Amino acid sequence: xxxxxxxxxxxxxxxERIAAVDGRGEHTRRDGEVDATTARxxxxxxxxxxxxxTGHRSSHWTGVAPSIEEDLAFSTIAQDEVNHAxxxxxxxxxxxxxxxxxxxxxxxxxxxxxxxxxxxxxxERPPRDFAYTLARHWLYDHADTVRLATLVDSSDPDVAAxxxxxxxxxxxxxxxADLWFRRLxxxxxxxxxxxxxxxxxxxxxxxxLFEPSVGADVARESGLLPESFATMFARWAEFVxxxxxxxGLGDIAPGSLRTGSADGLFDRPGGRHGVHSDDFTADVWxxxxxxxxxxxxxxx
Numbered sequence: 254x255x256x257x258x259x260x261x262x263x264x265x266x267x268x269e270r271i272a273a274v275d276g277r278g279e280h281t282r283r284d285g286e287v288d289a290t291t292a293r294x295x296x297x298x299x300x301x302x303x304x305x306x307t308g309h310r311s312s313h314w315t316g317v318a319p320s321i322e323e324d325l326a327f328s329t330i331a332q333d334e335v336n337h338a339x340x341x342x343x344x345x346x347x348x349x350x351x352x353x354x355x356x357x358x359x360x361x362x363x364x365x366x367x368x369x370x371x372x373x374x375x376x377e378r379p380p381r382d383f384a385y386t387l388a389r390h391w392l393y394d395h396a397d398t399v400r401l402a403t404l405v406d407s408s409d410p411d412v413a414a415x416x417x418x419x420x421x422x423x424x425x426x427x428x429x430a431d432l433w434f435r436r437l438x439x440x441x442x443x444x445x446x447x448x449x450x451x452x453x454x455x456x457x458x459x460x461x462l463f464e465p466s467v468g469a470d471v472a473r474e475s476g477l478l479p480e481s482f483a484t485m486f487a488r489w490a491e492f493v494x495x496x497x498x499x500x501g502l503g504d505i506a507p508g509s510l511r512t513g514s515a516d517g518l519f520d521r522p523g524g525r526h527g528v529h530s531d532d533f534t535a536d537v538w539x540x541x542x543x544x545x546x547x548x549x550x551x552x553x
Contacts, residue, residue: 289475292468293409294345295371296478299466299525300400301341302372305362306533307393308334309541313380323383326429330390333426337419338362344411356550363545367538368527371466375458376524377533381451384444387437388451391430392459392493398423399489408476438500452497453505460509460518463489464525487513 287295311331318324342361343353375393380386401423404416437448463486472478490513497503509518522528 287468287471289468289471289477292466292471292475293477295467295525296469296472297341297345297412299371299373301338301345301362302370303376303393303397303462304334304341305338306370306372306376306537306541308332308336308338309537310376310378310380311386311390314383314386319383327386330426330429333422337422340415340419344415347411359545363542367529367534370529370533370538371525371527372529373458373462373464373524374528374530374533375455375462377529377537378455378458379532379536381454382447384437384447385451385454387430387433388448389455389459390426391434392452392455393462394423394426394430395492396459396462396489398427399485399492403478403480403485406479408479412477434496434500438502449502449505452502456493456505456510457507460486460490460507460515461523463515464519464523466525483515486515 308331311327311334314327315324315331318327339358339362342358346357346361347353375389378389398420401416401420404412405420407413407416434448437444439445463482465482466472469478469482473481490510494503494506494510494513497506509515
């Protein structure tokens with residue numbers, strides 16, 4: 254099918270506002286440092302894009318999961334994560350009058366180029382097998398919980414309120430993830446072997462969920478982000494390492510996970526800087542955005 258993406262239109266007030274929050278606007282000080290507006294934008298885009306892409310990948314199990322129960326579970330998780338992304342996009346776009354334009358939310362979620370997304374690469378990986386999916390699910394949702402628990406204390410009242418609401422909803426995802434962690438690590442040799450293999454694949458990329466967003470230091474100084482990414486990483490790493498040790502899988506923990514130190518871990522730009530793999534640029538992004546690009550401006 255030919256690409257039906259419309260020709261670029263003259264900028265409108267709305268499109269200029271979208272550009273300001275999707276990474277195409279300029280919000281740097283004269284000294285080249287990121288300002289508070291950019292720091293807030295980049296942090297919220299990282300969170301929202303993690304949720305959007307995770308939800309999209311989770312939806313791939315709809316109709317093909319190993320059981321009806323898990324078909325329903327992952328369909329629900331997918332819906333939850335996409336909805337959570339939508340909520341974060343709304344926080345980012347809410348004007349002073351408090352009335353969010355739905356067209357702007359859709360444009361921010363689905364109208365950016367592939368390198369405009371700020372999710373971690375872990376989120377874009379294909380489902381592979383069910384054991385890998387469950388390993389990623391467990392690692393991701395515990396990381397998301399650490400992040401939300403931190404943002405509850407944000408100096409931004411909108412961010413704090415949304416984090417508190419979503420933290421309450423995320424407990425169901427954690428219950429599901431932890432249930433499968435216990436089942437697979439204690440369910441016999443074959444389930445354990447497969448889950449171990451999934452963890453070995455997912456763990457190194459899961460640590461990049463804590464790659465600092467652009468302007469993270471500014472967000473930290475302003476109180477928008479109450480704790481640094483390094484502190485959040487250490488908390489998550491301590492939990493994951495202890496959980497693996499408890500079931501005899503501690504040997505697969507990478508060194509940075511064992512020490513809880515992110516020093517030297519993010520030695521190159523990753524997803525928080527728009528650097529993604531072909532799994533996103535050639536698979537997730539075209540599929541996720543095709544309807545939006547094919548019918549620009551459509552309302553449902």
